[in-house]
Amino acid sequence: NAGVTQTPKFQVLKTGQSMTLQCAQDMNHEYMSWYRQDPGMGLRLIHYSVGAGITDQGEVPNGYNVSRSTTEDFPLRLLSAAPSQTSVYFCASSLTRGTYEQYFGPGTRLTVT
């Protein structure tokens, strides 16, 4: 199993550009989530999904969209990139909702200039 994979590993965007961060898992996990990691602020939940076709907002959803058309994939879309979105983005998945262990991807380092 590859576990949780994320692409790209690094990305530089100009302000106003849009892009999609890809996340996939091959463990048949129901639950998937996106976090951003910023110095001094820890990990903050952006969006999450408890199954295909179901998504919901986390702590910091503004400026981001998600969709979950399949169990395996959970892409994160930046609609119009801003410097404040410079961060490291982590995707995670777990067997189901609740208190199960979350498995994290390797992260995407995004810089917005």
Added chain:
Amino acid sequence: AQRVTQPEKLLSVFKGAPVELKCNYSYSGSPELFWYVQYSRQRLQLLLRHISRESIKGFTADLNKGETSFHLKKPFAQEEDSAMYYCALSRVDTDKLIFGTGTRLQVFP
């Protein structure tokens, strides 16, 4: 809303010294608490969870509901324990896992 507080950004100790990474939470219900660890150049991974009441790599953590704390402890630190440690809280009635700001543990030889 629930909140997780890790008051120390950096904790530095020498090898063999005891370690305690502090975690306090605010939530009036019954929380599920976790410690996650991120070693250099590795993925964030689960270290332990309070419902398991287990010891992993010599680390233990006890949930103290009276003090709303879930401190991570190890009696004798090792250099390989150097990493970023995150405390996290999940409520049984939501699907959100909320993380603290993290504590970097440095263990010197």
